[in-house]
Amino acid sequence: MKQQLAELIATVLRQLQAEGILPTDELPAVQIDNTKDKAHGDLATNIAMVLAKKAGKPPRELAAAILGAMPANNLVAKADIAGPGFINFFIASEAQLAVVSQILAEADRFGCVNAGKGEKVQVEFVSANPTGPLHVGHGRGAAIGDCLCRLLEATGWRVTREFYYNDAGAQIGNLARSVQARALGLGPDDHGWPEDGYRGEYINDVAQSYLAGDRIDADDQHVVGAKDPHDAEAIRHFAVAYLRREQDLDLKAFDVCFDTFYLESSLYTEGKVDAAVEQLVANGYTYEHDGALWLKTTAFGDDKDRVMRKTEGGYTYFVPDVAYHLDKWQRGFTRVINEQGADHHSTITRVRAGLQALKAGIPDGWPDYVLHQMVTVMRGGEEVKISKRAGSYVTLRDLIEWCGRDATRYFLVSRAATSQLVFDVDLAVAKSNDNPVYYIQYAHARVCSVLRQADEKQLPWDQAQGLASLEQLTTTHETDLLNMLARYPEMVSVAARDLTPHVIAQYLRELAAALHAWYNAEQFLVEDAALRNARLALAVGTRQVLRNGLGILGVSAPESM
RNA sequence: CCGCUCGUAGCUCAGAUGGAUAGAGUACCGCCCUCCGAAGGCGGUGGUCGCGCGUUCGAAUCGCGCCGAGCGGGCCA
Known part of the structure; x- marks a missing residue:
């Protein structure tokens, strides 16, 4: 319009x-x-x-x-x-009313556009290291990343969801040592416990499973516990697979699926890290200093040059990142969006600098980043501290068990990623009008309930008559609702363009409010068939948009609650 | 010291491209079910949009400078 x-x-x-x-x-x-x-x-x-x-x-x-x-x-x-x-x-009221028939005709497709023209886009998100269960921060990344994907799909992009995990770095060594210590019967405060070891109780679970010879089937790997507490390499493999499986279960509980799991170790075994380093050297953007190899990231806007290869010979963390992103480019992803915690923002300049130094034809400013700020969890009026090393922290699965998947997803995606988020468990748990998730879902269920009542009261819902009688919708509640419905496609387009899924969450709250207000003001199931069906047409159209919007958020639209 | 993000009602947060009297939820105080689900609705109290200067017809929004918070700035990831 x-x-x-x-x-x-x-x-x-x-x-x-x-x-x-x-x-x-x-x-x-x-x-x-x-x-x-x-x-x-x-x-x-x-x-x-x-x-x-x-x-x-x-x-x-x-x-x-x-x-x-x-x-x-x-x-x-x-x-x-x-x-x-x-x-x-x-x-003109005819133009306003037209949205109802448009919604009913387009149904699930209402709000979709073809801005992406079928082009490929890769969204990388979560990308947690396999050193522990997913925590709330990962949950925020999962919720935002998945909603971005759904928004991009709704606006004509072909989306690939990718999860990258570091199975090759120092943290994995730390994990393996921690599990081994547990397997040897040590606790975090005993003599011989590894320095900076992971102290969480889940480490002991991994160790016991390993000693029991359990078989682990993760998304992309299968391992059997070797039972030998002295076989460090076997423990490492087992621990990574075990925690990958745990994360798979977390993601599944959250209804987040990935197309690709990308292993950092494959970058080494396939020579992609060495190849990238050689190219950087050949392009003249490196130099030796103090026994280390440096990249001239200052040539691309960084405030200081960065070490690529340490004195002891290993690469620093951003080198495989550069090789990884070159690989993304070579896989044909001219658009890539990385969703990460803002605590990693300093890598952006380095990765982009490395990619420019490769002279591989990658545009400046590629890839895109969406960074989310920290999450604070409140429960019983107190902050729940999150500390992986100390072992006591709120996992994503805890949140899902406490609050349910729908509420967890809604809360984590309902605020701008750039804002720090306070996750109030008591509010998310509440099955009351305090809780915006239930408020929106209730609006959907309410329309379903009205249709059930229409059947029972022998006041049938006739769509054709409803669409032919829309001019009966004249109250301010009705025109408000019509205006809101007409804005939905724009909301989707804006949210997708700006990569701001919270816009949809906010919109749905307002749409639900407009429906509830109307519901309280007017009776839908009236004897006058033309008026009844006109109102039901608007109600059903509203239900459709609620359902479409909740679908973008990955939140269910229940028919009854 | 430098960089990124943020600062809006007691609390949690919206305010795309600068627009008209700055909004919602919550909290608090009142109302509304012989009626399709009260998991709802209606009304009220509550603001120097952190502070200052600038840009212009117009600034919560843009620019500069302060103040405050979080996160980074390591041959950790």
């Missing part, structure tokens, strides 16, 4: 140019806003104020000229000039 109106106005502006009322410079894009105050109509534009200076006319005079040149159309019922020069449009 906005777009149609913007095009209409653009046509008028071109006509005014032809008439010499406007200069023939390039015209700015016509901005159409939703109004906050109903007295200002449904939509408004500031175009007269924007162009006033160029036209050499007062904004209100220019606005009058624009309105005077508006051709007849079936979109706008009335237009006013207001305030300093806004043009306020009152949308």
